[in-house]
Amino acid sequence: MIRFLIVLLLTFTSAGVFAQINGDKIVGGDNTFLEPKKYTIASTQVIGVDNLDHDAIRVVSGLTVGKQITIPGQDISKAIETLWAQNLFSDVQIGYDKIYKDEIFLVISLVGRPKLKGYKFEGIRKGEEDNLKEIIDLTPGQTITESLLSNTRNIIKSYYNDKGFYNAKIDITEKIDTTGFNLRNLTIAIDKGERVKIGEINIYDNEVVSTNPDDKLIKRVNTKLSYSDGGIRRSMKDTKQKGIMRIFKRSKFNRTAFERDKTAILEKYNSIGLRDAAIVRDSVYQIDDKTMGIDIYIDKGEEYFFGEITWVGNTKYTDGQLDTILGISKGDLFNSGLLEQRLYASQDGRDITSVYMDRGHLFFNIVPVEVSITEDNHINYEMRISEGKEARIRNIIINGNTKTNDHVILREIRTKPGDLFNRNDIIRTQRELANLGYFDPEQFGVNPIPNPADGTVDIEYTVVEKSSDQIELSGGFGGGRLIGTVGLSFTNFSTRNFFKKGAWQPLPSGDGQQLSLRGQTFGRGFQSYNLSFTEPWLGGKKPTSFTIFSSYSLLTNSLNRTDELYSQTSITSIGVGLGSRLKVPDDYFQIYGEFNYQYYDLQKSQYFIFTDGYSNNISLKGVLTRTSVSELIYPRSGSKFTLTAKATLPYSSFDGLDNADYAGMTDQERYKFAEYYKIKFTGEWFAPLTRNKKLVLHPKFGFGFLGAYNSAKGYSPFERFYLGGSGLNGTWQFDGREIIALRGYTGSTPVSASTGGTVIAKYAVELRYPISLNPSATIYALMFAEAGNTWDSFNKFDPFNVKRSAGFGVRLFLPMFGMLGVDFAWGFDPLDVGAAGAGSAEADPGANPKGYTFGFFPIIGMNIGDL
16 A cells, blocks of 8 residues: 655745645655655656556656655655646646655656547538638647637637627537547537627717718818718728628628727828827727627827928939929828838839839838927928949849749840849739739749849749640620630640650640630531630740631531521631730830731621622731730739721722722622721720729720721621620620620620621720639629610711610639639610611510510630640
8 A cells, every 4th residue: 555645835935835836745654754855766656647658757757766856845846847737637646655764666646638539510500610620729639628628719719709709609518438548529519699790880089070971081170180980980991880881891890900990090190190199098899789889089189291301312313303203292281101102112103212223222221200390290301311332133033933934934024134123123024924824923922132242133033833724615695696615725835845755744835835726616507616826925035926827617507508598607717917015105015917818608698798609808907005904814903905907908999990880799799809997996994992902993995997998889798896795705706797795785786786887886894802812713703884886887976875784793713614704784775676686685576575685694614624
């Protein structure tokens, strides 16, 4: 039988400390240690935890055989404290078995904590379970402690608080698992309760002279500017009260977001000269089970103005030039945010730092120093500049390109070795690389590595490859038909490696060439085949693109060729194009020229005023484009304008015929050679509406005109505009007609329904918001309004006589599937009854008799197979 020694803790300080730490005692048999005495440990027995390594416990406790310890003393206290600190035991006691002379035989008695076998949730959905599993720290084999359980409760509570469930209840229960020693299963029962919304946000001590909640800036009150309470609430980006229609923000309270919004409130006051504005106090309280309230008390302080601004250390630019760039004058309301923006980080590059860094001054530094404040609250500044020496680029380093060859990236980079450092060139390089479509724009990295010793800088570009080559399976509505497409699209192809062994993985790639093979059909009545190849850098030294393409399309009425009613429109085409980037007026301009030959073979064609015979369409096309769009998939800034001119030779000017001769001609004779000129002008913008640049406004417009050289010969039956239907690309051609989508109208507008229009106008605006910008699944929602019409002559053109529609939709881009989308659209204006032809709503007996269309218009483009 083990005898235990009771150590009296009241007499000795060391024992008192021990008791204070753990509340445990060393207990034993018949003797009491009244005086400290040294003992040598003869043995240390561990009991109660057979599943643990006893030698490891002896080492951790420090009570190893042969060690001298003092009883009473700190040795036992420290051993117990150390064992508790392992978080492995629910009870720790140290005693002894016997004492022989100066030797003591110790016993460490332990009760082990249970281990976690597994856990489950109750009361929540599968999706919520998956989210919680990612954030809670529970893994099989963990020791179950009160700290672990408490942390788990807190994490889950915080998770639901962030979602507005402030009354969530979390109950964790343990159940013994008999499959192993001292194992437990946890059941985490969750009752979320009702979501608690912000019922009211009260702003106190804010001077207001208007009761209109839409007023943002109020006139002077007691010589101070002020915002309305509504203006202050609007400055809170994430803390919103309920009762106001919201699309992208829920009314919920988040403490971190609230602290961020309080800073935004003060910044709003600072922007009108109230730089001492402060939030004196705030309180967050629950009104009832479903709503909470927030009170914010404000002290706006005094109003301040900019005073004298002097410059020190500037040699490259004069004081006057820097004053102009800064754009702040004496007497302007003080605005710390504006000052910081004009000194360091203006989005449009209008800041002092950008001006210097765009001219090589990588080591530039500017420090604004307040030198004095006048009695009338004018703040005088001294701008202390250290221009630093000009830095030249030494090396360009590229990392992360596992597929795309270095030379493809290097030719797009605007920063060249030996050039002066230019921050604007780096920003432009990011845009150019993003527009290649080979890399994830969200993961671009640029790291300037300065070398102050020799005044040079290395620039490291880090890219992350993303999938771009695709096998395409798509469908879209246009011209009243559902068109199916199968194709191969290789956007980073390499002909140089075509015969290189090992390059087919699965295709030779990495040189940025584009190869496209496509086939389209809507059944027996239509077939189209297209082949195109583009080398974007012909010769490899200049951005001169070379394109060659050919196509064949056949459109019939689906009858057998032997049927006397059989009709067909057959088009064979081949062409070549050259394009180049321009430097004037600026290097956002591009020019493209194209020669194209098309051969039309018509038999009882239903789509043109020329129905039987053949025609040769030999044309030249020129395209002038200016594009500064930030990226391809979800642009957030920039614009694109395109002017397109396409024309044939004016055969009627040198064929020796007069107007009377044309009147007696057959259609075959008149249209043996197509004759026309065609001009189009389109534009679109991408404007971010929020600071994080997620909410984007996308307005666009387009005008087109098809002209005739000779009024007696008339307009060409080909190349006309057909407006209506929907499609991913919005504009496309497959049978000599240019189909331009107008969502909300199932067919073409009346003028363009049968023979097409010669004049077109279309306007549209979209509001886009991303649901996910992950490159593996980019998703965004949109709302749109658009209007358009076609006319059969320029004399009838009326830009305000349009057919209007509106709707909403969603787009999903997957690297291996391409762009998928669906739109719901409503047409508001009736199509003129009696004027409609084939393909319009009026031609359909089931269409709305008033001429309105209402319905669902899917836009599906599915690219299957990541190459």
